C-alpha cells in the first residue's frame with residue numbers, strides 16, 4: 333500500500349509517494365530530516381538567506397506532519413483482552429436436571445433505566461437488607477451493564493472487591509470499560525457459563541442475582557456451583573419480580589422450591605419499595621446434595 337504525502341509549501345519540498353510497509357517512525361523522521369537538509373543545501377545556487385521566522389514556520393509544518401505520520405505508523409493499540417472466567421469449571425452441566433418451567437431469554441444487559449431505579453433507591457434497599465459493608469467481597473451474578481456493580485464498588489470500598497460476572501462476553505467487555513472509566517480498581521469482571529458462575533472457591537461474603545434468575549437456563553447447576561464460591565456465614569440475595577418466568581420474573585414459591593432443592597435455606601423475604609420487585613435472602617448450603625440427588629421442582633404456575 334502506498335501513501336502520497338504532500339507538503340505544498342514553498343519552503344519545503346513535497347514528499348514523494350512512499351511505500352507504507354517500508355516506513356517506521358524512525359525512518360519517517362530521517363526522511364523528513366533529509367528533506368529539510370536538502371532544502372537548506374540545495375544545489376543550483378547558494379543558499380538563499382531565510383529569516384528565522386520562516387525557517388521555524390516550515391519546521392513547525394513538518395513537525396505537524398511528522399506527528400501525523402508517527403501516529404499513522406505507530407503499532408495499533410492491542411485489541412482488548414477477552415474477558416475470561418475467574419475460576420476453573422465446577423460440576424458439568426449434564427449432571428443437573430433441567431427446570432420444569434419456562435426459562436426467559438436474555439434480551440438486555442439492564443433490567444430497567446438507571447434513573448428510575450435510582451429514584452426507587454433500589455441498590456440502597458438491597459444493600460441495607462443484605463448488610464453489605466466496606467471490605468466485603470461480593471459477586472454480582474448476571475451483572476449486565478453493571479448498575480449494581482458500580483454501586484457495589486462504592487459500597488465495599490477500596491478494601492473490598494466486586495466480582496462482576498455474566499454469560500455474555502460483549503456485556504462484560506462494555507462493563508469492564510465502564511469500570512475503568514470510573515476508575516474503580518476493586519472490580520474484576522469474569523465470564524461464566526449457564527450452569528456455573530466460575531467464581532473462586534470460598535471467596536465470597538455475599539452474592540447478588542438481580543433481575544436475572546428467570547434467565548438462568550440451568551438453575552440447579554448454577555446454584556450448586558455458586559455454593560462452592562460462598563464463605564461460611566455468607567448470604568445470597570435474589571431480586572426479581574413476582575410474575576411468571578416467561579414474563580421475566582420468578583414466582584417466590586418457584587424460587588423457594590428450586591433453592592431448597594440445592595440445600596439453600598431462606599433467611600428473609602422483602603417486598604422492595606418503588607415497584608422494583610422482591611429480595612429473597614438465602615443461606616447457601618455447606619454441603620449441597622450430589623447433583624444426581626437434586627430433585628427438580630414440579631411445574632407450579
Ligand SMILES: C[S@@+](CC[C@H](N)C(=O)[O-])C[C@H]1O[C@@H](n2cnc3c(N)ncnc32)[C@H](O)[C@@H]1O
Nearest residue numbers: 441442443474475476498499526542544547548
Ligand atoms: C435483565 S439483565 C439484568 C442485569 C443487572 N443484574 C441489572 O439488574 O440491571 C439479566 C442479565 O443476566 C445475565 N444472565 C442470564 N443468564 C445468566 C447465567 N446463567 N449466569 C449469569 N448471568 C446470566 C444476562 O446476560 C443479563 O446480563
